Amino acid sequence: MTRHRFPEGFLWGVATSAQQIEGARREDGRGDSIWDRFADTPGKIADGSDSGVACDHYHRWREDVELMKRMGLNAYRFSISWPRILPEGRGTVNAAGLGFYDALIDALLEAGLEPLPTLYHWDLPQALQDRGGWASRDTVDAFADYAAVAVRHLGDRVRWWTTHNEPWCVATLGHEEGPHAPGHTDPAEALRVAHHLLLSHARASAMIRREAPGAEVGLVTNYCPAHPATDGAADRDAARWFDGFFNRWYLDPLFRGEYPADAVADRVAAGHLAGPELPFVQDGDLAAISQPLSFLGINYYSRVVMRAGADGRREAVPPAPPAAVTDMGWEVRPEGLHESLLRLARDYAPRRLLITENGAAYDDPPGPDGRIADARRIDYLRGHLLAAQRAIADGVPLQGYFAWTLLDNFEWSFGYRMKFGLHAVDPQTLARLPKDSAGWYADTVSANAVEDSLPSTG
């Protein structure tokens, strides 16, 4: 067994998001978000649940900070609920909402945890959706105003700011495919939304830097490597196609100031664009979007295997030979994280990288003694941390790792069925129960190293 050490000062944390854990939907002046409205619509959430109470973190946050302190973490990535701060999306600021984050941040700092808030983890105020949502360029300005409110109030204590979490999900799942709020299925609108998300990142970043000159400002993407099912040209093209729209559609504008020409051509061919001109891009947009990031966050869970199907349609297929999957059906593939980090460093050269999410959904009920022995999650985390450490040894400027997630929580359209937490949450009492993985992660953090022992699942 060998111990693989991480650099001194490495950020060790967990990540959460407001909509998934806070609850307190109607308390202290909070407005509705698009996810509140979406979950109110019958049939949208697999188990018929909503996030009105979620993990009740809004009331139990002191206990949750204590859980993180007990794990010995030195950082916490969470998101700020836009409708809690600005119930109408812009205009009147809700002092009680800001007060919640004030108290949370003070407690984190006191516990030795660096706060890393994300401004947008999918909970657009419904009031802004009613005026066009992300498809409207006005929402870009509203986001910059919201960033200004947050940074003016919290920027004296927060150094690391993230503008957006996983813009692909917002654009594609929310506006092209529909399983996420607001549930639209309009591919042309999704392209406009993607651009407005990137532009709003640029405007908010400039605002944060103006208000808090020492701030580290970044964005988080869900990076997913795409591999062809065979070495044939059509399958390789299917992998290129996926990479173009999932990864490069965001990374190329951010790091190169241009949309990827091949992916634009794909969209023209699909009839989602009339031609190679992008009608929603205005002069100066791409120059603003490509201002250097202080860091790039990546959320890595798995890879995709692509092939050209019988009718020529590109499709994702299970890997061959079959591989272990999590409850989400996502292949467990730690080497994909190593591959991703190397590719990002090589092709985009970010100043710094953070793994802002990584984790696995497994449903392990408590045993007769009440213990939750989640050996598969421990193996997953160990494998991915070994891959991350190997990438650092290969020269990747990786400076932190955030396990997804602190608590079993509201997993969007899956409701509470998918359990990613290092702690379970009793559905009746909302009591937190540490799983074995919480203890394993605490040991890893305290050693600042990961051991390459044999998988505990044999």
Ligand code: IFM
């Ligand atoms: O729960 C989500 C999170 O909100 C964004 N990244 C992926 C996680 C697991 O699906």
